[in-house]
Amino acid sequence: MNLAYIFTDIPILIVLSTFVVSIIFCLNRYFYVSKNLKIFYKFLTNFKKTDLNFRFKEIDEWMTVNPYVSAAWLEFKNTLVFSESVALRGQNNNLTYKEVSSTVQNVQTTVDPLYFFNEESLITSKFNARFLQTVPTILTGCGPLFTFLNIAIAFGKIDFSSQEKTISSVANLMASMQVAALVSVFAVGSSLLFLIIEKITYNNICKRYLLKCQDLISKLFDNVSSEKFLFELLRETKVQNNNLQHLIAQMPESFKVALNSGIAANLVPYLENLIFGINLMNKQLKEVSKKSGGGDVVDDIF
Numbered sequence: 001m002n003l004a005y006i007f008t009d010i011p012i013l014i015v016l017s018t019f020v021v022s023i024i025f026c027l028n029r030y031f032y033v034s035k036n037l038k039i040f041y042k043f044l045t046n047f048k049k050t051d052l053n054f055r056f057k058e059i060d061e062w063m064t065v066n067p068y069v070s071a072a073w074l075e076f077k078n079t080l081v082f083s084e085s086v087a088l089r090g091q092n093n094n095l096t097y098k099e100v101s102s103t104v105q106n107v108q109t110t111v112d113p114l115y116f117f118n119e120e121s122l123i124t125s126k127f128n129a130r131f132l133q134t135v136p137t138i139l140t141g142c143g144p145l146f147t148f149l150n151i152a153i154a155f156g157k158i159d160f161s162s163q164e165k166t167i168s169s170v171a172n173l174m175a176s177m178q179v180a181a182l183v184s185v186f187a188v189g190s191s192l193l194f195l196i197i198e199k200i201t202y203n204n205i206c207k208r209y210l211l212k213c214q215d216l217i218s219k220l221f222d223n224v225s226s227e228k229f230l231f232e233l234l235r236e237t238k239v240q241n242n243n244l245q246h247l248i249a250q251m252p253e254s255f256k257v258a259l260n261s262g263i264a265a266n267l268v269p270y271l272e273n274l275i276f277g278i279n280l281m282n283k284q285l286k287e288v289s290k291k292s293g294g295g296d297v298v299d300d301i302f
Contacts (some may be wrong), residue, residue: 011146011183013181015139019190022135023197029127030201036068037122037209044216052107052220060178069122076116081108081224107222114214122213123206132198136191150180 026129063073123129154176 009179011142011150012179012186015142015146015183015190017188018135018142019139021192022132022139022194026132026135026194026198027201029132030206031127033123034205034209036126036208037213040066040122041213041216042208042211044220047220047221049222056082056107065218067076068126072116072121076111076113079109080221081110085247086244105222108224111223112223113217113221117214117217119207119210122210129232135198136195139187139191139194140188143184146183147180150176150183154180154213 042064047055052059060073060077063077064070
């Protein structure tokens with residue numbers, strides 16, 4: 001049969017056009033995803049776990065502005081636990097800083113980062129993934145549809161009015177049956193070819209960079225369970241409460257020592273000076289009394 005006649009058949013053209021359009025759409029979306037994943041991966045390579053504390057603002061601004069990862073980042077940021085410290089005043093009024101938790105030394109997360117930066121959030125949500133999944137089914141379904149449609153049309157053209165018309169219509173019927181069979185062949189073949197191209201392209205240009213990005217972001221943010229972090233905070237709280245109890249228990253003794261030292265250092269010298277002044281005044285009054293010949297009233301009082 002003439003190949004030009006086969007490829008100009010409308011059902012075959014519909015099947016081939018559907019296949020070509022689907023392939024173009026698939027490759028376009030996959031290369032778009034690959035491009036953004038490469039940008040994301042290149043950005044993550046600029047950071048290390050040790051410098052994430054003081055460079056977190058930089059990564060936060062980039063993630064928030066980038067529309068490709070902003071949605072996943074905003075959800076993931078709510079699970080982050082930062083290394084907090086408190087200011088404690090020690091001896092000589094020197095401020096010292098102590099970490100709230102001994103296990104939280106950098107930016108950590110209470111949820112696995114892969115829960116947010118996964119295949120659905122970074123790949124399949126960026127295009128109509130359901131359409132690509134239904135393309136093989138559509139192509140396969142076009143085969144039986146156009147096959148039976150061609151057969152029905154061919155049977156409708158059979159003419160038994162004369163011997164010549166009968167022979168001619170039967171010949172046309174056989175040609176139509178061959179084309180109808182070829183429609184199914186093209187449909188099933190296009191479906192299989194689309195599946196092969198789609199899977200290879202997806203794994204090579206999308207899934208590979210997704211795994212690299214997931215590996216980097218998992219290394220940047222250590223995963224610590226919320227139960228473990230709360231247990232650590234509880235342990236630190238108990239230590240602080242114990243220290244506070246010891247401090248309260250020592251307060252009366254410390255107050256007594258401070259009061260005695262304060263009296264000894266300030267009040268006793270003041271009283272000694274006061275007594276010395278009174279004695280001096282008493283001596284002067286005696287001398288005045290002797291000169292005037294009066295009685296020693298002040299001496300009698302003291």
